Amino acid sequence: MxxxxxxxxxxxxxxxxxxxxxxxxxxxxxxxxxxxxxxxxxxxxxxxxxxxxxxxxxxxxxxxxxxxxxxSYNGKRQMSKQIIEGVASYVSIPDGGKGLDVGCGSGALTIACAKKNPGASFTGIDRWGKEYASFSKKLCESNSEAEGVSNTSFMQGDACKLPFEDETFDAVTSNYVYHNIPSSDRQAILLETLRTLKKGGTFVIHDIMSKVKYGDMQAFVQKLKNMGYDDVKLIDTTSGMFMNKWESTWMGLSGSAILLGRK
Missing domain, CATH: 1.10.287 (Helix Hairpins)
Structure with missing residues (x-):
């Protein structure tokens, strides 16, 4: 399998x-x-x-x-795989810890984080809408089984109103999700995700964080620092990290960046 x-x-x-x-x-x-x-x-x-x-x-x-x-995961470029593994590389959770992947899709990032942190558990949440009808909870579970991963679970939910208490998780991740959500304030969606993060927990969020989609993200980075978050940074992923500038332009991924830090 x-x-x-x-x-x-x-x-x-x-x-x-x-x-x-x-x-x-x-x-x-x-x-x-x-x-x-x-x-x-x-x-x-x-x-x-x-x-x-x-x-x-x-x-x-x-x-x-x-x-x-x-x-394509089976093709020559395999950009998806490169991005998933790159985002997961920032996630490190102690044994017994818990991680959350918002907008898990087919489970790729959730599973990658779970494989990297076998002593922790990871929850993937997604609404699995008709736009991506091939993605489902069942697919995520099948992929976990195929990868030999048992420390994952998946559930349906809304990224704009997560069904979790404050400070539930030791790490929160997301990859290319929030820009797909119709919203005039995606920074508020980020704060909703960070709400579920424990003190000392890590967040790794990759998305198209252009000004037109997210507003002033440098100001948001400073806002998080003022709120007490540590090591907050915005890492450009279009200058050779996951793709080059030309790829990001023709693919419509200009502005892609990782928002990284600790609560």
Whole structure:
């Protein structure tokens, strides 16, 4: 049995845009080129609209396919695996401790942290929405079993309102989650995650922390320091750590960074 962490670019999205490309191209040939529709201004307008739609669908399909290849655990680039292992490398919990992974998806980061800290237990929480229909609690549990990991558990929940008491965990992690949550204040979501962290606990949160998505993160780092958090830093992951600047640009991952520190 082999773990199946799926792909951060769902195959269904790639297939869907590919089908959209074919459908719009067929309609363009039928309605905008063939003699079925009489010549005239209406035919020209329809043809132009369908041609533009075809180009958009085609470009989207190519972009998604390249993303799918880069993220694949079985491919050459394996960016997902590199990121997961890189984030997990910062997590160290004493035996008997507890960790939380917010937005666990297919369980990859939860399991990586559990393997690195066999004496601790890790909980992965996710809402497993329709956007990532291939991800589920059952998949996470199957992947844990495939990896021979028994110190994990998984549950459904909301990152904006975590079902845990204050200071429950010795470490909290997350990877590329919060930017997907519609919110005008993602810094508040970060604080909700940090609420569950014990004094002395570690947080390692990787996301697209650009100003447009998160606001002024340098100011947030200072805010955490003023609140008593230690060793708080923002580590750029787009300058060779997980990807280079060119990759982060064409993939739409510019601003990716790890928020790291202790409570």
């Amino acid at each position: 082999k773990a199946d962490y799926k792909n951060w670019m769902p195959k269904g999205m790639v297939t869907g845009t590919g089908c959209g490309t074919i459908a719009s191209l067929v309609l363009f040939l039928i309605l905008g080129v063939s003699p079925i529709v009489p010549e005239g201004s209406a035919k020209k307008v329809i043809g132009i609209v369908l041609l533009i739609l075809t180009v958009i669908f085609c470009a989207s399909t190519i972009w998604m396919y390249l993303m799918y290849r880069a993220f």
